[in-house]
Amino acid sequence: MPDEQAVSGHVFIATGENGLRLLSKDGINWTHQATDREGVLLRHACFINGRCVTAGRYGGDQLAWTTSDGLTWDKIKLDGRPYVTRVDFLFAESDHITAVVGEDGETPGAMTSTDGKTWSPRVPITADRKGMKHDAHLRRIASGNGRLVVIGDYGARLVRPADARLFQIDQKASATDTLIDIAFGNGVFVGAGLHGLRMRSEDGFQWTDRVLGEEGEHINAMIFDGKQFVGIGQGATYISPDGKDWTRTPNENAPTSAVFGGGVYVGSLWPGKLLKSTDGIAWSQVHESPHHVLGFAYGRLAIDAAHGTLGTK
Amino acid sequence: MSFTPNIPFPRRSFLRGAGVLAALPFLESLAPTIVRAGSKIPVKPPVRFGIFTVTGGTVKESWVPTEVGPLGKLPSILRSLEPHKKDVLVLSNLSQSGNSDGRVNAHEHCAYLHLTCADKVGKNDGKPFAGQSVDQRAAEVLAAQSLIPSLQLGYSGGETSYFFDAQGRSLPVERDPRLAFDRMFQGRRLVAPNWQRRLAQPSTVVVTPESQTYERQVVDLVLNDAKDLQKRLGRGDRAKLDEFLTSVDSIERRVQRIQERIAIEALDLKDPGPSNPHAPEKLPTDRNQSQKMTQAVVQNPAVHAEYLRIMTDLMVLAFQTDTIRVCSLGLGSDEALFPGVVTVGYEHHAHTLEHHGNAARVEDADPVAREGCRQIHAWYTTYFAEAIAKLRSIDEGGTSLLDNTLLIYSSYMADGGHGRNNYPVLLAGRGGGTVDSGRHLAFQKDTPVANLYVEILDRLGDKRGEFGNSRTSPQAAYDGRLPGLGTVSVS
Numbered sequence: 120m121p122d123e124q125a126v127s128g129h130v131f132i133a134t135g136e137n138g139l140r141l142l143s144k145d146g147i148n149w150t151h152q153a154t155d156r157e158g159v160l161l162r163h164a165c166f167i168n169g170r171c172v173t174a175g176r177y178g179g180d181q182l183a184w185t186t187s188d189g190l191t192w193d194k195i196k197l198d199g200r201p202y203v204t205r206v207d208f209l210f211a212e213s214d215h216i217t218a219v220v221g222e223d224g225e226t227p228g229a230m231t232s233t234d235g236k237t238w239s240p241r242v243p244i245t246a247d248r249k250g251m252k253h254d255a256h257l258r259r260i261a262s263g264n265g266r267l268v269v270i271g272d273y274g275a276r277l278v279r280p281a282d283a284r285l286f287q288i289d290q291k292a293s294a295t296d297t298l299i300d301i302a303f304g305n306g307v308f309v310g311a312g313l314h315g316l317r318m319r320s321e322d323g324f325q326w327t328d329r330v331l332g333e334e335g336e337h338i339n340a341m342i343f344d345g346k347q348f349v350g351i352g353q354g355a356t357y358i359s360p361d362g363k364d365w366t367r368t369p370n371e372n373a374p375t376s377a378v379f380g381g382g383v384y385v386g387s388l389w390p391g392k393l394l395k396s397t398d399g400i401a402w403s404q405v406h407e408s409p410h411h412v413l414g415f416a417y418g419r420l421a422i423d424a425a426h427g428t429l430g431t432k
Numbered sequence: 433m434s435f436t437p438n439i440p441f442p443r444r445s446f447l448r449g450a451g452v453l454a455a456l457p458f459l460e461s462l463a464p465t466i467v468r469a470g471s472k473i474p475v476k477p478p479v480r481f482g483i484f485t486v487t488g489g490t491v492k493e494s495w496v497p498t499e500v501g502p503l504g505k506l507p508s509i510l511r512s513l514e515p516h517k518k519d520v521l522v523l524s525n526l527s528q529s530g531n532s533d534g535r536v537n538a539h540e541h542c543a544y545l546h547l548t549c550a551d552k553v554g555k556n557d558g559k560p561f562a563g564q565s566v567d568q569r570a571a572e573v574l575a576a577q578s579l580i581p582s583l584q585l586g587y588s589g590g591e592t593s594y595f596f597d598a599q600g601r602s603l604p605v606e607r608d609p610r611l612a613f614d615r616m617f618q619g620r621r622l623v624a625p626n627w628q629r630r631l632a633q634p635s636t637v638v639v640t641p642e643s644q645t646y647e648r649q650v651v652d653l654v655l656n657d658a659k660d661l662q663k664r665l666g667r668g669d670r671a672k673l674d675e676f677l678t679s680v681d682s683i684e685r686r687v688q689r690i691q692e693r694i695a696i697e698a699l700d701l702k703d704p705g706p707s708n709p710h711a712p713e714k715l716p717t718d719r720n721q722s723q724k725m726t727q728a729v730v731q732n733p734a735v736h737a738e739y740l741r742i743m744t745d746l747m748v749l750a751f752q753t754d755t756i757r758v759c760s761l762g763l764g765s766d767e768a769l770f771p772g773v774v775t776v777g778y779e780h781h782a783h784t785l786e787h788h789g790n791a792a793r794v795e796d797a798d799p800v801a802r803e804g805c806r807q808i809h810a811w812y813t814t815y816f817a818e819a820i821a822k823l824r825s826i827d828e829g830g831t832s833l834l835d836n837t838l839l840i841y842s843s844y845m846a847d848g849g850h851g852r853n854n855y856p857v858l859l860a861g862r863g864g865g866t867v868d869s870g871r872h873l874a875f876q877k878d879t880p881v882a883n884l885y886v887e888i889l890d891r892l893g894d895k896r897g898e899f900g901n902s903r904t905s906p907q908a909a910y911d912g913r914l915p916g917l918g919t920v921s922v923s
Binding site: 162254255256258272273294295297299312313334335337339353375388389390411 | 508732733734771772775776777778788795796797798799800801803
């Protein structure tokens with residue numbers, strides 16, 4: 120995939136420090152490297168309507184940069200209070216993308232967009248103003264069983280039926296069971312956390328089958344690959360079809376963040392190492408970028424030949 | 433016997449390297465134990481005192497062993513010390529109780545108390561004040577035996593000022609490894625003292641007129657002129673001149689001692705000790721490179737790691753060559769980023785992790801941030817473990833440099849919540865056979881940290897028996913001492 124050519128179809132994107140963006144069709148060959156000013160941190164990425172949207176910050180500003188071809192990027196500054204508002208994560212839903220934004224002590228909010236360039240005003244995502252610790256960030260989301268489940272700091276868990284507007288905060292969640300990542304598959308949500316923590320839930324509120332692993336074997340990524348859950352930890356990879364019965368296999372050189380797409384696992388290790396694996400256990404370095412990778416996504420770019428920008432789903 | 437040193441390096445460079453802080457060189461008559469040449473008894477080189485202290489936010493449940501007595505499996509932050517268990521003494525329940533004047537923030541409060549154990553710390557006209565820090569008291573005690581009385585290296589300073597002189601004024605810390613190296617070794621060859629020879633032979637070094645340095649000759653000229661002038665002055669001016677002469681006399685003595693040191697090192701060069709000192713492997717070659725490294729420390733853990741190694745190597749080298757007997761490393765930074773070290777969660781900024789990872793109750797803290805703090809401190813410990821291994825590997829003639837060192841490993845805050853109770857602290861080395869290592873000693877709750885410093889100072893020859901608030905703390909205990917550390921040497 121030559122760097123000067125537009126990209127279409129399914130790709131991985133890696134984003135990171137100094138505005139780093141890299142694309143790969145196969146998780147092995149990374150191209151279209153783009154960078155920006157020192158201090159631009161692109162932490163999040165997501166695909167919607169044939170576009171890739173990344174989000175992050177520069178100084179006190181919150182940014183959303185978007186492309187449909189991997190070559191040209193539209194760079195938007197999101198509304199928010201400088202140095203206070205932050206984008207916690209992005210997720211795609213139906214025909215739009217949502218940026219969940221937070222401010223310490225404030226109710227988390229959401230801004231939506233269909234193209235990453237025009238964003239709706241911020242609205243609260245929960246009516247429970249006191250349900251979260253004042254400095255807790257929300258981190259990850261999974262969708263399934265007709266609902267969305269969000270996890271965050273201090274054990275925060277929020278659940279929203281797909282057709283509802285507001286999330287409900289699970290007040291029972293314990294900080295000691297903080298989940299670092301969450302995935303949905305085979306009818307269950309599976310979350311993972313410190314020291315090999317794994318739990319499962321069908322509705323996001325009731326969590327069962329809690330197990331721990333070895334000290335220090337933190338599971339940083341929980342992925343559902345279409346058949347099974349793969350928890351990628353520092354020292355071991357845990358695999359289960361249902362979130363109940365797990366197989367632990369020691370791993371080496373495991374990444375601290377990972378994504379799955381097109382049959383390949385892709386991950387990153389500081390500083391700027393891009394890794395790939397076919398099973399989530401054995402990892403090999405395939406690329407070293409000049410800056411560290413902070414976020415990943417796998418999705419589809421589509422160029423509308425008539426307009427040259429926004430593609431169709 | 434007289435000796436005219438065949439000096440293979442310029443004396444003036446040596447003097448410049450030693451700098452104005454140079455004091456008495458090693459004097460044979462002050463050596464703690466004299467073993468005659470040919471004796472099979474290992475020589476007993478002098479005890480060195482080191483401090484390796486890191487920034488805050490440690491996690492006590494992963495630092496303090498659960499069992500008291502002989503060290504078993506070490507908690508995870510100390511895990512990298514497993515191969516060195518027999519050389520470390522873990523101490524718990526040591527606390528600070530000093531107050532602040534309300535003009536310092538919580539980090540400053542902890543930092544100023546850290547090595548001073550003062551009853552009160554604060555700021556006067558924006559400048560920090562505290563009591564004398566333990567390294568400076570030790571330096572005072574050993575000044576007569578050190579080429580450079582003490583050196584403070586590392587990243588501390590500002591909010592994390594730990595080092596204070598006898599007047600309680602904050603002392604600067606050398607961040608630049610190249611400058612630190614040049615200050616100690618410019619114009620000198622790296623040579624290990626031959627303690628066998630130094631301790632076996634009474635002082636035989638005589639500085640002859642021929643071997644006098646240019647600086648010495650200048651001092652003589654100044655003194656002669658001043659003495660002539662003195663006869664012609666009135667009483668007031670004479671007093672002023674006396675003050676001046678006192679300071680010149682101090683310089684004179686210093687120059688004299690440096691000359692003696694040059695002569696002793698010339699003997700060492702001919703017949704060196706068993707170890708082979710060398711500059712740190714990755715020491716920056718020039719100031720420019722050194723400054724670049726220093727600036728990148730807080731941004732890049734790979735550079736940070738290299739920096740820790742170099743600064744630790746400099747301390748080891750300073751001890752190995754008997755350049756300094758008191759060396760302090762104020763390492764780490766609350767503002768440092770730790771991507772790749774912290775492998776969990778999303779936050780890598782030490783200060784943020786410290787605050788999120790601590791709370792009035794541990795169960796209220798963010799466990800992911802707390803784990804990040806634990807990983808950072810386990811990481812620091814790996815470099816401390818390397819320091820121990822290096823000290824252990826240096827043979828001083830039957831004993832290792834570690835055997836002859838007291839090295840504190842600690843942090844300026846007891847935890848990331850600005851805690852001052854139950855500090856993480858351990859003592860590595862045997863202090864010349866005065867410390868029984870390989871154990872965990874738990875003292876009465878909130879025993880003053882000052883008591884530990886009294887014990888260390890005592891082993892360095894300071895018999896005053898008190899330091900900081902060892903006797904004035906509301907938690908004063910054990911008559912200002914720490915029982916059970918090991919047998920104190922008779923000085």
